[in-house]
Each structure stands twice: as structure tokens, then as C-alpha cells.
Amino acid sequence: MRNKTGYAAAVLLLSLMLPLAAGCKDRGSQYSYREAGITALNEGNYKEAIESFDKAIHSSKGLVGKVDMDILKYRAEAEYLSGNYAEAVDTYDKLIKADGQKPEYLNMRSVSKAENGDLNGALEDYRKSGELDKEGKAPGRLHALLTAGAFLEEKGSADEAMSLYQEALQAGETSARLFNRMGLCSISKKDYDSAVNYFEQGLSAEDSAKVPELLFNQAVAKEYKGEFKEALDLMQKYVSVHGPDEAAEREITFLETR
Structure with a gap:
């Protein structure tokens, strides 16, 4: 094989x-x-x-x-x-040395490098994987993207992270996890309209059930926009679908006073 x-x-x-x-x-x-x-x-x-x-x-x-x-x-x-x-x-170095630069190896080495604090190395592996895997179908591709993007955001490079996300979106990636990350990135940039839009797209994605926080995050974006009634409705819907949790109950208590 x-x-x-x-x-x-x-x-x-x-x-x-x-x-x-x-x-x-x-x-x-x-x-x-x-x-x-x-x-x-x-x-x-x-x-x-x-x-x-x-x-x-x-x-x-x-x-x-x-x-x-x-x-x-x-x-x-x-x-x-x-x-x-x-x-x-x-270990991924060994795999690549023995078996060649397979996109799946590069993707997971990218994730491992990012977690180990080597963001530049992670981005380099992610880019190289993309060159070898034009359709972005190799295992670990989305994981590598989201991990690198999250670390860029943490380091204050939200614009660079968003560029990565946009590239993936333009290449045909439609995962709810990607839309959720884009929404969070937009919130960090105080672009709440875009955040709401991305969360809505995430909720419409086929794998939305795997990202329960989308509904919570959409409610938070609405709250930041000052749309408190809509935010309350969304937060109550989140609790009804996913069950109560401390953060959601705290948000509901706050929104009920607005």
C-alpha cells in the first residue's frame, strides 16, 4: 500500500x-x-x-x-x-525519514510541534502538507489547522490565524469546528457580526452535533452585540439541548436582568 x-x-x-x-x-x-x-x-x-x-x-x-x-x-x-x-x-521524524514526507505524518508532526511550543515549525509542516495534499483530505489536516490557529490566537496573532482559517474555507473545508474557531477569533477581534455569522454556519454544518459549544458561543456573541433577549433565548436553548452547566446558568442569570 x-x-x-x-x-x-x-x-x-x-x-x-x-x-x-x-x-x-x-x-x-x-x-x-x-x-x-x-x-x-x-x-x-x-x-x-x-x-x-x-x-x-x-x-x-x-x-x-x-x-x-x-x-x-x-x-x-x-x-x-x-x-x-x-x-x-x-517519532514522526523517524517515520518521515523511513517512509517519506506523507501529508498525514506532516499534519500530526505539525500538531505535536505546536503543542511543544514550536509554532514556526508547526506552520511549516502544515504548509508542506498542503503542498502535497491539494485536496486537504489527508488524516489530521483539520487538526493541524485548528491547533496552529489556536496557538496563533493565544500569541496575539488573530489576523494570521484568521488568514489560515479563510484559506481552509476557500479550499472547501466546512467543518463546524472550523466555523467555531473562526467565530471565536472574530470575538477576540471584537467583530461580533462576523462571529455570529460564523457560529450560524457552524450550526448548519453536517458535524454541528460534535461541537455543542457553538450554541453557547453564538449566545455570547449576541450578548456582546447588546442583543440580550436573543442571547437569553439561545442560552436557554443551549441548556435545554445540552443540559445545565455552571457557565450557562451564570450567563442566564445575568441576561435575565438585562
């Missing part, structure tokens, strides 16, 4: 030179460790998962084949989910 690089082809040739019995034994151990790692990963035991994936990789004696690529991807996921972002970056 994946094209072999020169490096992968070379190690495949080396693997054929190993004694068959030893190769089968090592491969059996590798699969066992891999399965143990996947089980631990699914259970949220990330440290245990990483240890199992490391054992699986070491059991291959440095050879890099399709199974090893699969294990590295699982390990990178475990490292990311455990908050070991520098280690995740290092």
Missing part, C-alpha cells in the same frame, strides 16, 4: 538475509508487543503502550518494514496523547 523508499528497500533486503527461524521468532514477539501496546493505548495507559511499542520496535533488530511503520504510528499517537510532544515529534 505504501511505496518503499530506498532505505526501506535496503532493510528489506537485509531482512531476507536473516535465518528464517530467528526471523519468525522475532516477528512473533513483535506482533505480541504490538497487540499489547494497542490494548494499553485503547485503555488510556499511554506509558505502558509506549513501553510495549518500544519493545516491538527493538524486537525487529533495527529493520524497518510495514509492521514497524504501523508500530511507530501507534507509538507517536501514544506519545502525543500522553503529552510527550517532543517525543512524538521525534
Whole structure:
């Protein structure tokens, strides 16, 4: 399924030179460790998962084949989910070195770099992925976009973040998560009319059910515009749909006095 690089082809040739019995034994151990790692990963035991994936990789004696690529991807996921972002970056480096600059690797390395504080590196990987994946269909593309954009906003670069979001929108991205991020970015710029518009588009998106905060955020945008009755109606609708929470109840109490 994946094209072999020169490096992968070379190690495949080396693997054929190993004694068959030893190769089968090592491969059996590798699969066992891999399965143990996947089980631990699914259970949220990330440290245990990483240890199992490391054992699986070491059991291959440095050879890099399709199974090893699969294990590295699982390990990178475990490292990311455990908050070991520098280690995740290092693992994606290995994947890219061995398997080439696949857009999905660049996307997730972008996310890991952003979380590790390397925003410039994250943006570089995001851009490079876009060059290789013109349709933006590779796994992790939206995640990379939203993570980089959120960090830009936090650093006070809302205009740059909005440029990223607009590029994605023009390229055909219609996720409710993107519209929600654009709405929040507009609120930070005190462009409340645009914020309301983006939240409305998000609520009309196919995946809107996955972003329950859209309704809450739309109510906040209406409040900032001084449209208190509409904001109250939206906040009450949010509570009726998603259930009460402290922030929503506090907003309702405030809006009822306006």
C-alpha cells in the first residue's frame, strides 16, 4: 500500500538475509508487543503502550518494514496523547525519514510541534502538507489547522490565524469546528457580526452535533452585540439541548436582568 523508499528497500533486503527461524521468532514477539501496546493505548495507559511499542520496535533488530511503520504510528499517537510532544515529534521524524514526507505524518508532526511550543515549525509542516495534499483530505489536516490557529490566537496573532482559517474555507473545508474557531477569533477581534455569522454556519454544518459549544458561543456573541433577549433565548436553548452547566446558568442569570 505504501511505496518503499530506498532505505526501506535496503532493510528489506537485509531482512531476507536473516535465518528464517530467528526471523519468525522475532516477528512473533513483535506482533505480541504490538497487540499489547494497542490494548494499553485503547485503555488510556499511554506509558505502558509506549513501553510495549518500544519493545516491538527493538524486537525487529533495527529493520524497518510495514509492521514497524504501523508500530511507530501507534507509538507517536501514544506519545502525543500522553503529552510527550517532543517525543512524538521525534517519532514522526523517524517515520518521515523511513517512509517519506506523507501529508498525514506532516499534519500530526505539525500538531505535536505546536503543542511543544514550536509554532514556526508547526506552520511549516502544515504548509508542506498542503503542498502535497491539494485536496486537504489527508488524516489530521483539520487538526493541524485548528491547533496552529489556536496557538496563533493565544500569541496575539488573530489576523494570521484568521488568514489560515479563510484559506481552509476557500479550499472547501466546512467543518463546524472550523466555523467555531473562526467565530471565536472574530470575538477576540471584537467583530461580533462576523462571529455570529460564523457560529450560524457552524450550526448548519453536517458535524454541528460534535461541537455543542457553538450554541453557547453564538449566545455570547449576541450578548456582546447588546442583543440580550436573543442571547437569553439561545442560552436557554443551549441548556435545554445540552443540559445545565455552571457557565450557562451564570450567563442566564445575568441576561435575565438585562
